[in-house]
Amino acid sequence: MSDPKIQLKNFSQSELEDWVKSRGHKAFRGRQLFQWIWQKGIMEFSEMTNLSKELIQKLEQECSLELSSVSQIQTSESQGTSKFLIRLNDGKFVETVLIPEMNRVTVCLSSQIGCALDCDFCATGKMGLKRNLTSGEIADQLLHVRRFSPRPISNIVYMGMGEPFQNYDQVIRSANILHSDLGFSHGARKITISTSGLVPKIMQFAEEGHRYKLAVSLNASEDNSRSQIMPVNKKWDLDKLIKACQHYTRTSSNMLTFEYVLLEGVNDSVEDARRLMKLAGRVFCKLNVIPYNEVTAGYARPSKNRISTFLEALNRAKFPVTVRWSQGDDIDAACGQLSTAAQQEE
Ligand code: SF4
Incomplete structure (x- = not known):
């Protein structure tokens, strides 16, 4: 009850x-x-x-003040990443990840239990959407992780379970708690909200003038392959998405981050890289290339050689390109691996 x-x-x-x-x-x-x-x-x-x-x-x-409790913490011995299984009052579970690196300590927050967007390569998407989290349940994740982390948390990303912009109001309310002087006092530029490309919400985010950083999961450079791996593209195709991103960067003067999960044989050819360079070049952006962590049948991480060739083809890009090797893949805490399907109490 x-x-x-x-x-x-x-x-x-x-x-x-x-x-x-x-x-x-x-x-x-x-x-x-x-x-x-x-x-x-x-x-x-x-x-x-x-x-x-x-x-x-x-x-x-x-x-x-009791909204959630930590049910389990798993720490990766090789990388130091910790995954928190958090139990909510209704018996449902979410996961939150703590990623300590040399120069920063990042927390990856969940915004929903499961996700309705059904990206084909994502374990969370396979759960379907159970429900949205409240702003308190989102901020509570950071309280739990802060108690556990031996080092101060420097960066927060909304890239855990769920599509943050499908729970827009609660996500913004929670970010305001993270940012508030009397809350967690995190600088707005240290808080990144990620979306798979919900165009109306990108427009709303731009219009409302939030200072939080925005990341967009691109994952393909042409509509056919993007629609195959991310059904959201059927509703808002790349042209609409890029125009919304341009609107955001013009309105806010902020640089946007494109995320590109690299999947073998799907989006990792030299041709893909060239198209990506052209597409992303239309936006004031930086690009994060994320070699895939294997979670669903049918997708694989490209070989080191193929990753290098892809990156070389991006050499002449006018925007910064970084590679993010996801941390915590040995405990299923890396990008796209979060799932609590096995734990949910009905
Ligand atoms: S990648 Fe993100 S938006 Fe897509 S199904 Fe997974 S959690 Fe949802």
Whole structure:
């Protein structure tokens, strides 16, 4: 049975202020409460020492801070990447990944349980969509990981389970908690939201002027092969997608990141690289090439030679190109490998 108490972690800072005021207290108590929850990560109202006894009593009677708990942590011995299996109040599970690297520590957040977009190479897509996460459930993932990480977290990416822009409002609300001075205080440029190409949402993101970084999963350079591996392309083809990306970079003056998962025999030829150079060249961007981690039958990572040849063909690109070897593939924590299909409690 679901908890009948008010889940305060799903409130924005201003909603907390309103709630506190509605109970007869000053608005700044709401700010203090927000700070205790997210900045200090305190779970017990009784430990919020600058709140009055009367307010603490009301909070204990009416509210809850329990949204999720860590059920399992797996750490890759070879790469140091950790995968967190997080249990939500309704018995469903999501996964979150902590990726410590030399110069940065990245957390990869999930935005949905499963995903409806059904990209052919992706384990999450094979689950179908179970439900959207709330803003509190998304930000709670970072609280859990922050407690565990020996080093401070520097970068946050919305590239875990789900299509963030299919849960647009909750994702933006959660990013605001991550960014807020009284929340996690992460710079907007250290928070990246990724999409598989939901054109209307890219336009909305541009219009609303968010400072968070945007990444778009391209994964092909022509419509036929993109539609085959990413059904979303049938609705918004490459021309529409590129135009939306151009609109975003012009409106925001921000560079956009294209992600390109390299799949053997699908999108890894020299011809693909040349077309990609032309296509991505229409946008103020950088390109991340991600050699595929094998998760679904029918797709494979290209050989080292083929990857090198592909990258050489991109040599003359006018935009920066980087290769990201996904971390954590030995614990199924790498890009496209997250799935909690086996754990869901109905
Ligand atoms: S790649 Fe992303 S958008 Fe596509 S099915 Fe997987 S989680 Fe969804």
